[in-house]
Amino acid sequence: MSKKPIILGIESSCDETAVALIRENKEGGPEILSNIVSSQVDIHKEFGGVVPELAARAHIEKIDLITKKALDESRINLNDIDAVATTAGPGLIVCLSVGINFGKAIAASLKKPFIAVNHLEGHALSPKLNSKIDYPYLLLLISGGHSQYLSVEGLGKYKRLGTTIDDAVGEAFDKTAKLLGVEFPGGPQIEILAEKGDPTKFDLPKPIINKGGCNLSFAGLKTAILRISKNIKNEKDKYDLAASFQKTIEEILYKKSKVSFEEFKKINGNIKKTFVVAGGVAANKKIRKMLTKLCIEENFEPIFPPINLCGDNAAMIALAGLEKFKKNQFDDLSFPVKPRWQLDENAVFLKGAGVKI
Numbered sequence: 001m002s003k004k005p006i007i008l009g010i011e012s013s014c015d016e017t018a019v020a021l022i023r024e025n026k027e028g029g030p031e032i033l034s035n036i037v038s039s040q041v042d043i044h045k046e047f048g049g050v051v052p053e054l055a056a057r058a059h060i061e062k063i064d065l066i067t068k069k070a071l072d073e074s075r076i077n078l079n080d081i082d083a084v085a086t087t088a089g090p091g092l093i094v095c096l097s098v099g100i101n102f103g104k105a106i107a108a109s110l111k112k113p114f115i116a117v118n119h120l121e122g123h124a125l126s127p128k129l130n131s132k133i134d135y136p137y138l139l140l141l142i143s144g145g146h147s148q149y150l151s152v153e154g155l156g157k158y159k160r161l162g163t164t165i166d167d168a169v170g171e172a173f174d175k176t177a178k179l180l181g182v183e184f185p186g187g188p189q190i191e192i193l194a195e196k197g198d199p200t201k202f203d204l205p206k207p208i209i210n211k212g213g214c215n216l217s218f219a220g221l222k223t224a225i226l227r228i229s230k231n232i233k234n235e236k237d238k239y240d241l242a243a244s245f246q247k248t249i250e251e252i253l254y255k256k257s258k259v260s261f262e263e264f265k266k267i268n269g270n271i272k273k274t275f276v277v278a279g280g281v282a283a284n285k286k287i288r289k290m291l292t293k294l295c296i297e298e299n300f301e302p303i304f305p306p307i308n309l310c311g312d313n314a315a316m317i318a319l320a321g322l323e324k325f326k327k328n329q330f331d332d333l334s335f336p337v338k339p340r341w342q343l344d345e346n347a348v349f350l351k352g353a354g355v356k357i
């Protein structure tokens with residue numbers, strides 16, 4: 001049997017330093033050999049958000065140690081790697097530069113191919129780490145910097161159907177958390193607080209819910225939370241606001257996903273319909289449950305990555321690398337960092353569509 005390709009994946013686009021090794025399995029899918037993620041939450045907590053220069057410094061301090069750990073855990077020798085896949089964008093330029101230069105140096109010294117990966121393509125493919133998915137599929141990408149509906153036609157072939165015109169969903173979670181006095185990163189905490197509150201207590205706005213196709217908008221919601229949060233008197237109010245916010249997000253995503261289903265059907269006709277939800281916010285259990293219900297109603301198959309692979313990781317980068325490796329899609333060592341790299345390069349650039357803030 002010929003040797004199955006092994007890919008080293010490196011991710012450093014924001015505040016996670018991550019390295020993973022994956023090998024192609026007998027079925028042509030990925031087997032995760034190791035997947036190390038070092039979060040910088042403790043560094044950025046006191047500032048209430050990611051500080052780019054501190055993030056870059058932490059990547060520099062950690063990246064070689066994390067790589068050694070990933071190699072040790074996988075029991076793979078560096079010389080046995082077939083290619084190095086590294087996130088080249090979108091993200092914070094100073095952070096991306098650390099990972100891409102480290103990845104290029106390893107590839108050059110081993111004389112192995114270098115593969116530049118779009119971070120969003122990593123998220124888009126992440127459910128393939130545990131499920132078999134055929135193209136085309138409909139993708140809802142919801143993370144800290146992005147909120148988009150995309151028709152995924154093949155590797156590297158994306159058609160954007162809708163995007164946020166202002167804030168990303170994860171950003172709305174994080175900003176709400178901040179206003180409620182919850183420590184950064186607040187998204188996962190809001191989900192927990194919401195469990196204790198009354199979701200009908202506050203009637204919050206759902207911007208552009210009945211217009212704009214499957215485009216999204218969360219800025220008006222954030223402004224409403226800001227106003228209400230000033231009058232919060234006790235813990236009960238806080239739980240109720242978190243619950244009302246969580247419910248509002250669910251209702252927006254329910255409605256807009258329904259619109260995106262129609263758009264997807266218009267483009268792809270009457271084929272098997274798969275709805276993939278990926279990105280950090282896809283870890284939200286109530287959002288998963290609500291979108292699963294919608295899929296049952298609308299005859300789409302729902303697919304989510306495992307909860308631990310929703311947030312930033314390098315297994316998804318290595319997987320994108322593996323798919324490109326199998327198609328001989330290699331990149332030159334002069335490949336630049338692309339802080340605003342969009343998945344659908346024909347789509348108009350909008351803030352939420354391709355850049356992390």
Ligand code: KG4
Binds near residue numbers: 143173279284285
């Ligand atoms: O994909 P990700 O790790 O990083 C980016 O590429 O942006 O997503 C991070 C975002 C953050 O805004 C975080 O608050 C949000 O995902 N998030 C959640 C949950 N877990 C992470 N939001 C809501 N509920 C969660 N359980």
Ligand code: ZN
Binds near residue numbers: 119123143144279280
């Ligand atoms: Zn991400």
